[in-house]
Amino acid sequence: MCDISQEQINSIISYDPVTGFFHWLTRFSNSKSDNIFNSLYSGKIAGGFVSSKNSKTKYITIKIHGKAYKAHRLAFLIMTGVLPEEVDHIDHDGTNNKWSNLRGSNRKDNSKNLPKQKSNKTGVIGVNWHKNAKKWQARAVDQDGRRVDLGRYDDFDEAVRVRKEYEKRFSYYEYRSVENV
Numbered sequence: 001m002c003d004i005s006q007e008q009i010n011s012i013i014s015y016d017p018v019t020g021f022f023h024w025l026t027r028f029s030n031s032k033s034d035n036i037f038n039s040l041y042s043g044k045i046a047g048g049f050v051s052s053k054n055s056k057t058k059y060i061t062i063k064i065h066g067k068a069y070k071a072h073r074l075a076f077l078i079m080t081g082v083l084p085e086e087v088d089h090i091d092h093d094g095t096n097n098k099w100s101n102l103r104g105s106n107r108k109d110n111s112k113n114l115p116k117q118k119s120n121k122t123g124v125i126g127v128n129w130h131k132n133a134k135k136w137q138a139r140a141v142d143q144d145g146r147r148v149d150l151g152r153y154d155d156f157d158e159a160v161r162v163r164k165e166y167e168k169r170f171s172y173y174e175y176r177s178v179e180n181v
Contacts, residue, residue: 004064006081012064013046015078017099022046022062022071047071049095059094071097076104126163127156138163140170 013022026042027034047062060071072087075097084104091101122128122136130137130152136159138150150166153159 003067004069004077006077009064009074009078013062013074015075017075017079020075020097020099020101022060022074022097060097072102075099075102080104122156124160124163126150126166127159138166140166142170 024041024046047060049058050061061068076087086105088103088105126139135152136156137152138159140148142148150162
């Protein structure tokens with residue numbers, strides 16, 4: 001839920017959809033606090049890095065009137081005037097707020113765009129070596145967020161094919177690297 005309007009945001013900060021950066025706008029009043037603000041911040045990049053409570057992902061947040069807002073949510077509100085349930089970073093980089101890297105989502109669909117885990121040694125999300133079975137294992141997450149075992153295979157490529165078919169069948173997002181966004 002966002003308690004600030006598109007109009008209010010546009011009077012406080014500017015957003016460049018190509019770079020994904022936000023800048024503080026000049027405040028037009030003769031108050032001492034606005035003059036101090038303008039001398040310190042006007043035209044400068046707004047926001048700072050904050051790690052999410054539930055993950056190691058870093059996001060840019062911008063504090064407006066004492067409340068912190070995630071920059072990607074502000075970008076979506078500025079560009080569309082509405083907020084979806086969630087805003088997904090296509091390239092998994094929570095600091096990349098280029099408009100081409102953001103899409104409206106919901107919890108279920110956003111969970112289909114999880115990054116490859118650091119412990120992943122195969123390079124393919126959802127495919128790993130099952131040591132006890134001495135086979136390649138394919139896994140996924142179903143529509144309700146439960147882990148699904150897609151089988152164990154002698155051939156790595158077969159495990160990858162099964163995983164990719166599952167992704168296609170259940171409309172997983174195709175991963176795009178930072179260079180492609």
